[in-house]
Amino acid sequence: MSQKRHVVLFIASSLDGYIATKDESLEWLFKVEGKGDNGFSQFYETTDTILMGKKTYDWIIKQGMEHFPYKDKDCYVFTRSTMEDTEDVKVVQNDVTSFVQSLKNQSGKNIWIVGGGELLHTFLQAHLVDELIITVAPTLIGTGIPLFKERNDHINLSLKDTQKFNQFVELHYEVIN
Template sequence: MTESRKVVLFIATSLDGYIATKEESLEWLFKVEGEGDNGTSEFFDTIDTVLMGKTTYDWIMEHEGDNSWLYSDKNFYVFTRSSIADTEQVKFISPNIPDFVNKLKKQEGKNIWMVGGGELLYSFLKENAVDELIITIAPTLIGSGIPLFKKGDYHLELLLKGTRKFNQFVELHYEVKR
């Protein structure tokens, strides 16, 4: 029997727990001295599917543009409440999260990257639909902004799988206890 695919959160956060400033800026993240790509390429090799919220998708499109599509070799789904036509690279969906994730996990393939942002992550945490969390912490205090973990009605117990250091960044890798 093949091992089930996992939904993995792979994200960077400030030391005080924010994924972006209140203006949705990530400039603080790029000022930190890392090491290579901080493990991103290695992680990309473990996934073939990307799940993202519409706000995060819009930010990428505004800042990266159509010409530098990063995930062209991945199955790419954007969760939205709006009715939007799919593109060649992106499927826009608004499904029931547990049903959709269970269907994806039963398919052959690599792991599934739950990119974020905060709203989508909150929905996934409430549904206990995340299997692993790989959180890279930047040595930066923002003070306010978009939190990695919204306050809410969820509880997950985690098991530390490992830590790594990428110059000034520290990566924490957790598995959700089932």
């Protein structure tokens, strides 16, 4: 019997709800003392598919890593602009909702939303997100790129688990539809 795939957000945030500074810096995050990889490896093993927006993809590419960090996963980049598939990613420009629903109906592991902002907002609006795993850093940025955009509706959550990684606290929520 196969288990239904979940779309999961796994991300770090400042205590005041920002995922990066206005200039897309994460330096504030790396100054916080964690424990090991703060649960990343354990989470990563539960996924086989990565979804991200073009801004997140561009940010990853700008980091100048020797290898694309998600080579061992199916990786999709959602964009409205012109972009070609690469060895590492497939570009999605069609209907987000039907594409993600088709992924959820396939057999496999969980589907990870990498990054926040526009894509996360679109997914939340379309009721595509099943779980939120937010690792909160004890830092107040004051301004920056918010994890959640302003919304006109409510999303109910149920707390599944919490974990502490030294100074970080991971909050694991299930979305109640």
